[in-house]
Amino acid sequence: MTVYNRVALIGLGLIASSIAHAMRQHGLAGEITGHDVLPETRQVALDIGLVDRVFDSAAGAVEGADLVILCAPVGAMGDIAAEIGPHLAPGATVTDVGSVKQAVIEAVGPHLPAHVHFIPGHPLAGTEHSGPRSGFATLFINRWWLLTPLDGTDPAALARLRGFLETLGANVEEMDPHRHDLVLAVVSHTPHLIAYTMVGVADHLRRVTHEEVIKYSASGFRDFTRIAASDPTMWRDVFLTNKEATLDILGRFTEELFILQRAIRMGDGDQLFDYFTRTRAIRRGIIEAGQDTAAPDFGRAVQPPEKQGKG
């Protein structure tokens, strides 16, 4: 069921390699071409069969492609668009997987010729791993893939891309780009920044040795370290390009934190108890909505002993 004759992947990390594996599994692309700025990544992508052909330049990779997927960090997308613009085939669809949408639209849009369909997108899927070897075909199954199409987008091009993404396993929804950036600031960007911060605090602490922080990390902290192990370039760009919404949510976070901090200082147990009771209800909502496992500790705690880490 070939949907596109030639798909070009620009940037060959976790998301691109997962798309490649899933496209292969479902026979969605006649040919897969690719480009990455790192020569080593290009070689790996060729060696493990992610792409049929790899190009030293993004412009080379997009020649003749009817679908181009920009999988580079958000901060690199403007330059890539400027480079590939003149080389895009008439009628081609260009999409991206960036975690921020308004900045991508502003950076990419102006460089694309009128004869291509630009449909910005964002798969809410990923792991803390990165690079061309980290992808797997099932990454997008039952995950959201948000599209933020611009006014006047060709319905046929949109429907074709939707069908392609749904075959990868994703649940596709359309959303306004401004709203996307605000929602993601709440559910993803600010939590990531906070996790990075908490891990940084633990690292700086001199009174508690590094060894003890790692040794006893299972008591909550290790969940933060997983999030804080995500790709540094990607996240730098997310915060720089979704600045306004992230700072807004961070301000609210700090306000709330100070209220709880004060409750601790004043010994106000009732306030703490009420707060913790409300947050518990949200977890219940997420499990009822099928967005996470109800298994204790994400299922880690009930792993058989031989699969658990040795203390």
Added chain:
Amino acid sequence: MTVYNRVALIGLGLIASSIAHAMRQHGLAGEITGHDVLPETRQVALDIGLVDRVFDSAAGAVEGADLVILCAPVGAMGDIAAEIGPHLAPGATVTDVGSVKQAVIEAVGPHLPAHVHFIPGHPLAGTEHSGPRSGFATLFINRWWLLTPLDGTDPAALARLRGFLETLGANVEEMDPHRHDLVLAVVSHTPHLIAYTMVGVADHLRRVTHEEVIKYSASGFRDFTRIAASDPTMWRDVFLTNKEATLDILGRFTEELFILQRAIRMGDGDQLFDYFTRTRAIRRGIIEAGQDTAAPDFGRAVQPPEKQGKG
């Protein structure tokens, strides 16, 4: 291999029920007695066989026990100790599972007669679930169980308790109670408070509807909600009784957060990149130390589709 003839569990939630299941599995106790303040919990504990006998009062449950384990929230332990003190058998060992150690020692110690061995403890194990039905026998396998024995603790009583806990599957270590409270403020208490706060922020936001926060929670936020679903009473007491260390670490956290917030506001990408690169190394240390799974997304992402939540 009975290690204690009669073990009394005071408070019958996640930890006590897990201890009960593990004791049964290994035949560690001749008899298990129990008490909980909630009549319903007492009935469940009896119905599902956690305990052989259940008592309306803590004093009743400890009569004749040679091991008493206080599994109630930290804030309740002083009153429990006052109640059971006169009823403890000579030579009995009293331990607890509280997440804070200095406050427990201060609250419990004065009420215990000289003829019992008081050995405070803390298993670094748990899930976000609570109540008598949430326990399971493997909870402590390869988890740390920290003991903070007081000066002059009887070596034989300590060795006996150690052996018991090791048979439950735990890795037992001894630690100074002050140091325990500081380390736990870093690896557990402050991360929990932050997770509670972030979930609270999301709940308050009016511009982003509740539905959207839940719907798109998989992008990082849901990890926070798991932590923020933990028992509200337990956590209220943790923060009230480990106030000093938690406020210290919170202060450092806020400092760091403001530095990153400023870097975002000023567009200082290098600073963000360097920070995120350092925190990634800590995750690597935790995985190398066997304290967490290296599987992407805790192994959730590679679940077969039929086990995943439906979007």
